[in-house]
Amino acid sequence: MQRLWQYVQTVLGVIFRHPVTGTVAVPILPDGRIVMIRRQDTGEWGLPGGIVNWGEDISTAIRRELKEETGLNLVKISRLVGVYSAPDRDPRIHSICVLVEAEVEGEMKVSDTLEIAEVKAFSRDNLPQGKLSHDHNRQLEDYLKGDTVLA
Template sequence: MLRLWQFIQTVLGILFHHPIAGTTIIPILPDGRIVLIRRRDTGQWGLPGGIVNWGEDIPLTVERELAEETGLELVKICRLVGVYSAPDRDPRVHSISVVVEVEAQGTMEVRDTLEISEIQAFAIESLPKGHLSHDHDRQLKDYLDGVTTIA
């Protein structure tokens, strides 16, 4: 599986030679808890999100990815947390992620069983900080600190 992914990364790099645009979502439930997903590939907790599909804008991508990865419904996009573009922020590809805080509601449900193994809502003081996938620790810190970051 790892060799297949390395091959796919190489092909994507040859074809595009450009970063991939995506979103990262900080879903806030009505009770204030933050929803994280556990990734199947690394076993780490992380924020939901994904690649912007052809023909989509950021709000549509946020709504789609939130539903696909958590089963939750987007109530509204609250604020831009930042834009993160470091070439090594995602170990798979060079991606640029637009990070937003959203209000979400509904019943949490793993819908994408190939990518996600678990969903859980955490109180702020219970977040598994320091061990999140990608650069999600930094993104959550920026969110909790109330800053907007371009990095």
């Protein structure tokens, strides 16, 4: 039912020609590793995140998406990394993405198996190489440089 509602929200955004707001997190485990997800649809690695639901604030959306996609619990949002709004950043729709650094804990486990194929923690020197989903290459690069971005 929740997936259907997300689809309806996306369709409404297209019909009314307004961008959809979403969140993405750079989840950091207590040992410093970065958690990433591998998408079912493209097989690409990326950062966990998704659309902010109606009636939900950004931090609640981040908490929910982290739990659904990684099984991890949000401990603390450490910092705002950036806001990404380029119309072509997501090939599916025009979306505005709020990227944060998030301290997380718990056991990694995918709940949303329709969207997520795998969840894995990487050290900074062993992050997946190549094309990441959407514009996550840029987002991760901005995070690693310590930048705060409005793009």
